[in-house]
Amino acid sequence: DGNDQNISDLYMNRTSGNIGLFSIVGEDGTIHNLTVTGVNITADDFSGGVVGINNGTLRNVSIDGDVTSFNKSEMKGIGGLVGQNNNDGTVQKAIADVTTSGFQYVGGLVGKNNGTVKHSIAHGDVSGSESVGGLVGITGWIETTGTIEQSSASGDVTGNAAVGGLAGQNLNSVLNTSSANGTVTGHSYVGGLAGIALGGQITDASATAT
Numbered sequence: 001d002g003n004d005q006n007i008s009d010l011y012m013n014r015t016s017g018n019i020g021l022f023s024i025v026g027e028d029g030t031i032h033n034l035t036v037t038g039v040n041i042t043a044d045d046f047s048g049g050v051v052g053i054n055n056g057t058l059r060n061v062s063i064d065g066d067v068t069s070f071n072k073s074e075m076k077g078i079g080g081l082v083g084q085n086n087n088d089g090t091v092q093k094a095i096a097d098v099t100t101s102g103f104q105y106v107g108g109l110v111g112k113n114n115g116t117v118k119h120s121i122a123h124g125d126v127s128g129s130e131s132v133g134g135l136v137g138i139t140g141w142i143e144t145t146g147t148i149e150q151s152s153a154s155g156d157v158t159g160n161a162a163v164g165g166l167a168g169q170n171l172n173s174v175l176n177t178s179s180a181n182g183t184v185t186g187h188s189y190v191g192g193l194a195g196i197a198l199g200g201q202i203t204d205a206s207a208t209a210t
Contacts, residue, residue, distance in 0.1 A: 006035045010065075012043065018052025018083065019043035027088050029056035039065030039098070046076050046083035048111070049098055054082045054089040062095040064124075069102035072129075077111025077137060078102035080124055087144060089115035097123040104130045105137035107168070108155050113139040113146040125155040125182075131168035132159030133195070134180050140173030140200060149176040156183040162195035165207050172199040180207045 010021060018024055019041060025031060031050065039049045046052045049063045061081065069078040077084040080098030085091055094117075096109045105111045108122030113136045122135045131138045134153030139146035153166050162168045165180030180193055189195045192207030 004033050004035070006037060009038045010036060010040070012041045015044045018045055019047040020050050020052040020083065022051045024053045025051050025056040025058070027055045030059070031057070031061060032059040034061050036063040037065065039063060039067065041067045043069055044071045046111070048079045048081050048083040049096065050081050052083045053086065054084070054091070054115070055086045056088070057090045057092070058082065058094055059092045064097040066099045072103045075104055077105045078128070079107045079111035079137070080109055080122060082110045084112040085110045085115040085117065087114050091115070091117045092119055094120040095123070096121070099124045101127045103128055105168070106132045107135055107137040108133070108153055109135050111137045113148070114141060114144040116147045117151055118147070118149045120151045122153045123155055125157070127158040129160045131162045131195070132157055133164045133168040134166055134182055136167045138169040138171065139167050139175070140171035142171075145200070146173040148178055149174070150178060152179045152181070154181045158185045160186060161188045163190045164195040165192045166205070167194045169196045170194045170200055170202065174200060175202045175205055177204040179205065
């Protein structure tokens with residue numbers, strides 16, 4: 001329990017390992033009631049402002065600052081809050097105002113989501129090459145399903161392919177009652193809500209992104 005405390009001016013510059021205030025959160029782990037401000041992270045692996053890889057629960061967590069990855073060869077998730085949210089992971093009532101940049105699977109809140117994101121908001125601008133989203137870079141995979149519900153993104157999103165105001169890719173996943181509002185710029189598979197949507201279910205979602 002963060003006990004509503006604030007951690008400020010977190011700085012990390014690392015070339016290996018899962019990077020964040022917490023490297024990995026296990027299935028029984030919970031982080032809640034915590035604020036992280038002025039984060040400045042540069043990394044080369046799964047990277048998030050608070051958690052590199054999440055298998056547990058994040059609730060009532062907020063963050064602002066910058067998260068950057070310089071990895072251009074491996075499929076690593078880069079997120080303002082969480083790098084990769086795995087099947088058992090839940091991100092709930094989180095707010096990220098983070099400028100997030102990387103190469104692939106880049107999201108303002110979560111880079112790669114195979115778990116659940118709900119009642120959460122991303123405000124920061126996001127940039128990358130492929131699978132770039134205002135909230136989530138990619139949700140779901142070939143044999144996994146992610147869920148996004150009652151969440152929103154308002155930052156500007158810039159990428160090359162699979163670029164979306166909310167999600168770069170939505171694969172076999174549920175996207176429900178969520179919205180995106182920002183400028184989305186890319187070259188192929190560009191959408192105000194999702195750059196690519198294959199399978200899954202999208203309901204009550206909207207985009208006013210330009």
